[in-house]
Amino acid sequence: MTETGGLLELGAAGDPEAKGPPAADQEQGTDSGQPAYLVLARKYRPSTFEDLLGQEVLVRTLTNAFEQGRIAHAFLFVGVRGVGKTTTARIIARGLNCLSSDNPTVRPCGECASCTEALAERHLDILEIDGASHTGVDDVRELTDAAHYRPTTGRYKVYIVDEVHMLSQQAFNALLKTLEEPPAHVVFIFCTTEVRRVPVTVLSRCQRFDLLRVPQGLLVEHFRRIVELEAARIDDEALRLIARAADGSVRDGLSILDQAISHQGGVIEAPATRDMLGFADRTQVFDLFERIMAGEAAAALEQLTSLYAAGAEPRVVLEDMLGLTHWLSRICVAPESAEAPEVPEHERTRGRELAEQLSVPVLARTWQMILRALEEAGSAPDSRSAIEMAVIRLCFVADLPDPGALVRRLGTEGAATEADPAPAAAQQPAPSPGGQGRAVAAMPGGSQAVAEPASARPGAPPPAAGAPPRAGGGGGVGGNKKKRPPRR
Numbered sequence: 001m002t003e004t005g006g007l008l009e010l011g012a013a014g015d016p017e018a019k020g021p022p023a024a025d026q027e028q029g030t031d032s033g034q035p036a037y038l039v040l041a042r043k044y045r046p047s048t049f050e051d052l053l054g055q056e057v058l059v060r061t062l063t064n065a066f067e068q069g070r071i072a073h074a075f076l077f078v079g080v081r082g083v084g085k086t087t088t089a090r091i092i093a094r095g096l097n098c099l100s101s102d103n104p105t106v107r108p109c110g111e112c113a114s115c116t117e118a119l120a121e122r123h124l125d126i127l128e129i130d131g132a133s134h135t136g137v138d139d140v141r142e143l144t145d146a147a148h149y150r151p152t153t154g155r156y157k158v159y160i161v162d163e164v165h166m167l168s169q170q171a172f173n174a175l176l177k178t179l180e181e182p183p184a185h186v187v188f189i190f191c192t193t194e195v196r197r198v199p200v201t202v203l204s205r206c207q208r209f210d211l212l213r214v215p216q217g218l219l220v221e222h223f224r225r226i227v228e229l230e231a232a233r234i235d236d237e238a239l240r241l242i243a244r245a246a247d248g249s250v251r252d253g254l255s256i257l258d259q260a261i262s263h264q265g266g267v268i269e270a271p272a273t274r275d276m277l278g279f280a281d282r283t284q285v286f287d288l289f290e291r292i293m294a295g296e297a298a299a300a301l302e303q304l305t306s307l308y309a310a311g312a313e314p315r316v317v318l319e320d321m322l323g324l325t326h327w328l329s330r331i332c333v334a335p336e337s338a339e340a341p342e343v344p345e346h347e348r349t350r351g352r353e354l355a356e357q358l359s360v361p362v363l364a365r366t367w368q369m370i371l372r373a374l375e376e377a378g379s380a381p382d383s384r385s386a387i388e389m390a391v392i393r394l395c396f397v398a399d400l401p402d403p404g405a406l407v408r409r410l411g412t413e414g415a416a417t418e419a420d421p422a423p424a425a426a427q428q429p430a431p432s433p434g435g436q437g438r439a440v441a442a443m444p445g446g447s448q449a450v451a452e453p454a455s456a457r458p459g460a461p462p463p464a465a466g467a468p469p470r471a472g473g474g475g476g477v478g479g480n481k482k483k484r485p486p487r488r
C-alpha cells in the first residue's frame with residue numbers, strides 16, 4: 001500500500017477532463033440531501049466502446065488486439081480536446097482489470113468489484129496523472145519506482161498520463177527507462193493534444209491511436225438523444241448550431257448543451273441558442289453574401305447592421321462568410337458537397353444556386369479578402385468598422401471578372417492594342433464593361449491585388465489599415481499588358 005500512497009494523491013488530483021470537484025463524479029448526495037449536479041459531459045461519459053462516438057477504427061483495432069492477446073505496454077491517444085482520449089484510456093484500464101472475464105477485455109462489465117472501484121475512481125491499480133500539473137522528474141520517478149511493485153488487486157497496474165506532452169524533458173528521460181522494459185504487469189496510457197511535443201523516443205515505444213473529430217451529423221444525433229434523456233426539448237436548427245459550435249468535440253458540445261438547457265429552461269430554440277453562441281443567422285449570412293456578390297454595397301451594409309442588431313458578433317459574421325465561401329467553392333468543384341447531411345435542406349438549395357453563379361477564382365479571391373479582413377478586424381480599434389470596410393471592398397470587386405476571364409479578354413483586346421501601341425495604352429488601365437477591370441489586371445494570381453480595387457477607384461474609401469499599398473497598382477496594369485499571354 002505504501003508504494004501507491006503518493007501516487008494515489010496524484011491520481012486524485014489528476015482528472016483533467018473533469019474540471020469540477022472530484023466528489024461530483026460519484027453521484028453522492030450533497031450535505032443538503034440534494035443529489036450533486038453532474039454536468040452532461042460527465043453524466044454521459046461513455047463507459048463502453050459501444051458508446052464511444054465516431055471512433056470506429058480505434059475501437060476495431062483495440063478489440064482485435066485484445067482478442068488476440070496482443071496488448072501493448074504503452075498506448076498513446078492523440079486528438080483534439082473532448083474527443084474521448086481519457087474516456088478511452090479509462091475503458092481500457094477497466095477492461096484490463098475487469099473480473100468478469102479471465103482475460104483482459106474491451107468490454108468491462110461495469111459491475112464487478114474492480115469495475116465499480118474504477119468507475120468511482122478509487123481503483124488502487126488504476127492511476128491517473130495529470131501531465132500538466134505533474135511535469136517534474138520527481139513525479140515521474142515516484143511513478144516508475146512504484147511501477148515495479150505488483151498490482152494490489154487487479155491484473156495490471158495502469159498509469160493514465162493525461163496531457164503527457166507537458167512533462168519536462170527530464171521527466172520524459174526518467175520515464176524512458178521504464179518504458180523500454182516495463183514490468184509485465186504495467187500498462188501506460190498516454191493522452192495528448194499536442195503529439196509534436198512528445199519526444200520521438202517516447203512515441204516509438206507506444207502504440208499510437210489518433211482519435212478523430214466527431215462529425216457534425218453524429219454529434220447532432222448524440223445530442224438529440226441526450227436532450228430526450230434529460231426530458232428537455234430542442235429544435236433541429238438549435239441542435240445543428242450546437243453541433244457546429246462543438247467543432248468535433250463531444251465534450252465541448254455537451255458543455256454548450258448544458259448551458260443552453262439552463263439558459264432556456266428545457267426548451268431550446270434556435271434564436272436564443274444563436275444569441276448565446278454569438279452566431280449569425282445563417283439565412284442572413286446567405287443574404288449578405290448574395291448582396292456582396294451582386295456588388296450592392298449599400299444593401300450589404302444594411303444587412304450587416306441587421307445582423308449586429310440580432311446579436312451576431314462582427315468576427316463571427318466574417319467567419320461564417322469564410323465558411324460559406326469555402327463551402328460554395330467545394331460545391332463548385334464537387335457538387336456532391338452540397339449534400340452533406342448536417343446541412344439543412346434550404347441551405348443546400350440556396351448553396352447550389354449560388355455556386356452556379358460563381359466561379360472558383362471569384363470565390364478564391366473572396367476567401368483571401370475575408371481572411372485579410374479577419375486579420376484587420378483583430379488589429380483595428382473598432383472591429384465593426386473594419387468589417388464594414390471589408391464588406392465595401394468585397395462589393396467593389398465582386399462583379400469584377402475573374403483572372404481567367406480577364407486574360408481571355410486581354411487576349412482579344414490585345415490585338416487592337418498591338419496594332420496601335422500608343423503610350424497611353426501602357427499607362428491607362430484596360431477598359432472593361434464594368435469600368436473596374438483595371439484593378440484586377442494587376443493580379444494574375446487573383447489573390448494579390450484583392451485590396452486594391454477600392455483604393456484604385458476614385459471616390460472609393462481607402463483601404464483599411466494594415467493593407468499595404470501594393471507597388472505598381474496602376475503601372476502593373478501597363479506592365480502586365482506588355483507581358484500578356486499570346487493571343488489564342
Ligand SMILES: [Zn+2]
Pocket residue numbers: 097098099100108109110111112113114115116
Ligand atoms: Zn468488471
